[in-house]
Amino acid sequence: MTGRVVVLGAGGHGRVVADILALTGWTVDGFLDDAKNGSVSGLPVLGPFALAVESGFFDGRAAIVALGDNAQRAALSRALCDCGVTLATAIHPSAVVARDAVIGAGTMVGAGAIVGVAAHIGRFCIVNTAASVDHDCAVEDGAFVAPGARLCGGVRVGEGALVGAGAILLPGAVVSPGRTVPAGAVLRASPSPGP
Numbered sequence: 001m002t003g004r005v006v007v008l009g010a011g012g013h014g015r016v017v018a019d020i021l022a023l024t025g026w027t028v029d030g031f032l033d034d035a036k037n038g039s040v041s042g043l044p045v046l047g048p049f050a051l052a053v054e055s056g057f058f059d060g061r062a063a064i065v066a067l068g069d070n071a072q073r074a075a076l077s078r079a080l081c082d083c084g085v086t087l088a089t090a091i092h093p094s095a096v097v098a099r100d101a102v103i104g105a106g107t108m109v110g111a112g113a114i115v116g117v118a119a120h121i122g123r124f125c126i127v128n129t130a131a132s133v134d135h136d137c138a139v140e141d142g143a144f145v146a147p148g149a150r151l152c153g154g155v156r157v158g159e160g161a162l163v164g165a166g167a168i169l170l171p172g173a174v175v176s177p178g179r180t181v182p183a184g185a186v187l188r189a190s191p192s193p194g195p
């Protein structure tokens, strides 16, 4: 799917998302942002976030929320969905995505990221630059896999969780919803309870 799109959030992450969308054939009309105006990376800041709920603003346009804060990104994405706005998905052309991987609406997959066989990435997630999410992983809605993090096979990342930059999640590891895995940490699967 391509077409016209507006990026919510004109910070560093928003600029990366806009770049990915433009590289993959979208026409990026501009940003919405409460703290910026004028132009950012050559694209106009069309107004504050409040414009998103004005009737007609998204006629003929998709949206993607490009905020690093998981709770804010999920809340705004859900509000847009409730208003019937289509969420764009931004997958960098250099990302490697298995044929049967699933990537939800409103999710960003960054440059050099890898999403393996039968992996399932939820809605409005971030799989950031050079992160890898191996076979059979599940990354639930609104979660964030930071740059260079490595998820081995069968890892589960709960809703709204953050896997810090460069963390390594060994096979079968589980991150509870909303939790943070520290940058550079190694997380293994919990031993299964005995008989």
Ligand SMILES: CC(C)(COP(=O)(O)OP(=O)(O)OC[C@H]1O[C@@H](n2cnc3c(N)ncnc32)[C@H](O)[C@@H]1OP(=O)(O)O)[C@@H](O)C(=O)NCCC(=O)NCCS
Residues within 6 Å of the ligand: 128, 146, 147, 163, 164, 165, 180, 181, 182, 183, 184, 185
């Ligand atoms: C783990 C983390 C959440 C801790 O944040 P915090 O609660 O604000 O903790 P602080 O920064 O006050 O650090 C507390 C202590 O833990 C240490 N620490 C913090 N993060 C650490 C990490 N990733 N690995 C090892 N030690 C860490 C600090 O050096 C400090 O040690 P000290 O008490 O001896 O001085 C945070 O450092 C982190 O790793 N977040 C992930 C960030 C990330 O990858 N974002 C991606 C953006 S694209």
